[in-house]
Amino acid sequence: xxxxxxxxxxxxxxxxxxxxxxxxxxxxxxxxxxxxxxxxxxxxxxxxxxxxxxxxxxxxxxxxxxxxxxxxxxxxxxxxxxxxxxxxxxxxxxxxxxxxxxxxxxxxxxxxxxxxxxxxxxxxxxxxxxxxxxxxxxxxxxxxxxxxxxxxxxxxxxxxxxxxxxxxxxxxxxxxxxxxxxxxxxxxxxxxxxxxxxxxxxxxxxxxxxxxxxxxxxxxxxxxxxxxxxxxxxxxxxxxxxxxxxxxxxxxxxxxxxxxxxxxxxxxxxxxxxxxxxxxxxxxxxxxxxxxxxxxxxxxxxxxxxxxxxxxxxxxxxxxxxxxxxxxxxxxxxxxxxxxxxxxxxxxxxxxxxxxxxxxxxxxxxxxxxxxxxxxxxxxxxxxxxxxxxxxxxxxxxxxxxxxxxxxxxxxxxxxxxxxxxxxxxxxxxxxxxxxxxxxxxxxxxxxxxxxxxxxxxxxxxxxxxxxxxxxxxxxxxxxxxxxxxxxxxxxxxxxxxxxxxxxxxxxxxxxxxxxxxxxxxxxxxxxxxxxxxxxxxxxxxxxxxxxxxxxxxxxxxxxxxxxxxxxxxxxxxxxxxxxxxxxxxxxxxxxxxxxxxxxxxxxxxxxxxxxxxxxxxxxxxxxxxxxxxxxxxxxxxxxxxxxxxxxxxxxxxx
Numbered sequence: 084x085x086x087x088x089x090x091x092x093x094x095x096x097x098x099x100x101x102x103x104x105x106x107x108x109x110x111x112x113x114x115x116x117x118x119x120x121x122x123x124x125x126x127x128x129x130x131x132x133x134x135x136x137x138x139x140x141x142x143x144x145x146x147x148x149x150x151x152x153x154x155x156x157x158x159x160x161x162x163x164x165x166x167x168x169x170x171x172x173x174x175x176x177x178x179x180x181x182x183x184x185x186x187x188x189x190x191x192x193x194x195x196x197x198x199x200x201x202x203x204x205x206x207x208x209x210x211x212x213x214x215x216x217x218x219x220x221x222x223x224x225x226x227x228x229x230x231x232x233x234x235x236x237x238x239x240x241x242x243x244x245x246x247x248x249x250x251x252x253x254x255x256x257x258x259x260x261x262x263x264x265x266x267x268x269x270x271x272x273x274x275x276x277x278x279x280x281x282x283x284x285x286x287x288x289x290x291x292x293x294x295x296x297x298x299x300x301x302x303x304x305x306x307x308x309x310x311x312x313x314x315x316x317x318x319x320x321x322x323x324x325x326x327x328x329x330x331x332x333x334x335x336x337x338x339x340x341x342x343x344x345x346x347x348x349x350x351x352x353x354x355x356x357x358x359x360x361x362x363x364x365x366x367x368x369x370x371x372x373x374x375x376x377x378x379x380x381x382x383x384x385x386x387x388x389x390x391x392x393x394x395x396x397x398x399x400x401x402x403x404x405x406x407x408x409x410x411x412x413x414x415x416x417x418x419x420x421x422x423x424x425x426x427x428x429x430x431x432x433x434x435x436x437x438x439x440x441x442x443x444x445x446x447x448x449x450x451x452x453x454x455x456x457x458x459x460x461x462x463x464x465x466x467x468x469x470x471x472x473x474x475x476x477x478x479x480x481x482x483x484x485x486x487x488x489x490x491x492x493x494x495x496x497x498x499x500x501x502x503x504x505x506x507x508x509x510x511x512x513x514x515x516x517x518x519x520x521x522x523x524x525x526x527x528x529x530x531x532x533x534x535x536x537x538x539x540x541x542x543x544x545x546x547x548x549x550x551x552x553x554x555x556x557x558x559x560x561x562x563x564x565x566x567x568x569x570x571x572x573x574x575x576x577x578x579x580x581x582x583x584x585x586x587x588x589x590x591x592x593x594x595x596x597x598x599x600x601x602x603x604x605x606x607x608x609x610x611x612x613x614x615x616x617x618x619x620x621x622x623x624x625x626x627x628x629x630x631x632x633x634x635x636x637x638x639x640x641x642x643x644x645x646x647x648x649x650x651x652x653x654x655x656x657x658x659x660x661x662x663x664x665x666x667x668x669x670x671x672x673x674x675x676x677x678x679x680x681x682x683x684x685x686x687x688x689x690x691x692x693x694x695x696x697x698x699x700x701x702x703x704x705x706x707x708x709x710x711x712x713x714x715x716x717x718x719x720x721x722x723x724x725x726x727x728x729x730x731x732x733x734x735x736x737x738x
Contacts, residue, residue, distance in 0.1 A: 110125055111192060114190060119208070121206070122211050123135065132145050142233065146232040152225055170188065177376040182362075189206060190206050191204065199217060202216075209357070209362065210361065212367055215343075216343045225334050226336040227334045234302075235284075235306055242259055242649070242650075243265065247270070253521055255541060262301070265307070266300075266302075275307060276358070283562070284351055285566045292345075292500075293336070293499070293500060295314075295494060296312065296522075297345070312493065314331070314337065325492070326465050348363050357644070365528065368529040376533075379533050382611075384420065385423045386615060391589070392407055397410060404441040404442060408447055414622070418629060421456070423456055434470075435467060448483070483514065484514065485535070498521070522537065535611045536570070537570070540560065542570075543616055546595065550585065554595060561653050569611060569612075570609060575617050577617045577628065578594070581724075596727065597704075597723075599730060601728070606635065606666025610637065613637045627706060642658075643682050651669070661735060664733070665733065666730050668723075674723050675722050677718055680715060680733075683713070683714065685714075686735065687712055690710070691709075691732045693706055695728065700725050
């Protein structure tokens with residue numbers, strides 16, 4: 084081949100390369116404030132974007148579009164204006180989950196398109212997000228579909244909460260799956276956390292209102308596609324709690340013509356522990372809709388259901404009755420717990436206005452007030468929705484402090500609107516809210532600060548009937564489910580089974596792993612309303628454990644992840660006022676970790692430690708409690724048994 088021919092071949096190869104890459108060439112670029120994350124946006128025949136982290140392209144040619152009233156936004160977009168901006172603000176949450184102060188700092192690019200819509204991209208140091216906006220005069224529009232394709236540059240591992248259908252409590256294991264093995268039949272709730280060769284990327288959403296929740300499914304390649312529950316045209320009710328979609332619509336929402344749509348976000352963590360402190364879901368939500376939040380009181384809760392209202396050494400028959408709940412109230416008052424829950428059984432199912440004969444609600448609420456303990460009532464969502472105003476007004480007259488609302492099992496548009504409506508109405512009566520039976524309200528705690536905690540997690544209740552809640556699952560949750568917001572796992576088991584000695588017992592339950600594994604959950608797991616799930620009788624036999632549980636806060640001024648590896652172990656330090664708490668948990672692998680206490684301020688501190696005893700690998704309740712003096716120059720060796728844990732309370736020496 085002569086020199087001219089060689090040059091022609093090389094030119095043709097270069098032209099082919101450029102043509103193949105043309106669709107991904109950016110028309111716009113947006114960088115995070117620290118310049119380590121870049122979003123490259125291409126218009127062309129349709130909207131696409133790449134995400135670059137530390138000069139590595141991890142997400143490429145990802146697509147986004149919406150079809151509203153048969154008009155598809157994001158296809159053949161015509162740009163009218165491009166408006167960059169920056170933002171830097173200090174946000175002070177009404178209820179401190181991760182911290183008392185959060186920094187809301189981002190760069191933004193608003194792309195205004197012909198046709199009366201815009202797409203807004205944001206780049207934070209902690210990730211990226213985008214949303215659609217429309218400015219149409221129509222009072223109502225129909226959203227037929229939304230497309231969001233998250234395409235990665237490799238066949239990475241995804242921690243995937245796979246679901247059978249949209250009808251779900253969202254209580255899933257986050258199991259590692261190769262992206263390429265996931266097809267459109269593999270449905271998942273959120274978040275999905277993708278391990279992109281060490282960089283973790285959490286796919287989630289925020290600011291969901293008057294719209295269905297985001298779900299995901301495989302695309303048979305290196306990515307995931309969004310899918311949304313359709314509007315329910317007809318429902319089928321089964322007993323008092325299961326309300327299924329009988330006839331789905333061929334659209335996902337009917338909504339306002341002028342509005343912002345939910346944020347689609349990618350939380351980015353170079354270290355696994357950064358997922359725990361990532362605030363994007365909270366920061367992207369609508370700010371508080373409650374003007375006066377002074378009445379909102381986080382705290383710990385004595386819970387009756389997990390321990391099957393079993394108490395011993397009393398002169399009354401235990402069960403769902405006035406005497407038993409007075410006993411729980413006495414326990415709460417004795418140990419400084421703020422609340423007691425009355426779970427299933429206090430009302431005649433199907434009618435929240437009819438209290439069962441065994442409970443004298445007036446006497447019980449008066450008894451609780453005298454002892455400065457609040458009462459929280461469990462209720463099925465549909466029963467409450469059918470009787471909303473009458474029920475909430477009665478609860479307010481009784482002096483009830485909060486509601487635990489259960490069994491929604493859906494997040495189509497109507498149920499998302501239910502969450503907002505009920506939380507708003509509860510706030511008017513100064514009622515706290517704890518949602519079980521769904522995950523989506525975890526996204527709403529900034530908007531509704533009285534929304535204290537959310538289940539949507541395979542929590543400790545599963546130990547009553549299965550082996551599914553084990554230490555490896557426990558040390559996966561802080562990096563996955565907890566990314567969305569507070570998590571009502573309901574810890575506190577005092578019967579703790581070493582590996583191989585666990586049995587699911589519905590009426591006398593136990594936990595897998597050690598006693599200190601359970602105690603550490605109160606530091607590692609975020610929940611401003613935190614349960615003590617076991618029986619007052621079991622806690623009475625454990626004064627060392629109660630010394631920790633009495634003192635540990637449920638909200639925090641500062642959080643630092645000291646060491647962590649997703650699905651293996653986690654060490655978290657949290658500050659409340661001048662005191663620090665450190666919690667560590669491991670999977671079924673025993674570990675020794677060196678923890679640097681340089682986060683402490685200057686001065687001498689007393690560190691009280693609850694650690695796995697030498698026989699904790701055989702007897703899960705074996706605990707060793709010690710006290711030592713430490714400073715910011717100290718390093719501590721943490722030893723955890725298999726399925727173990729370690730906790731410390733660090734404070735200035737008492738005079």
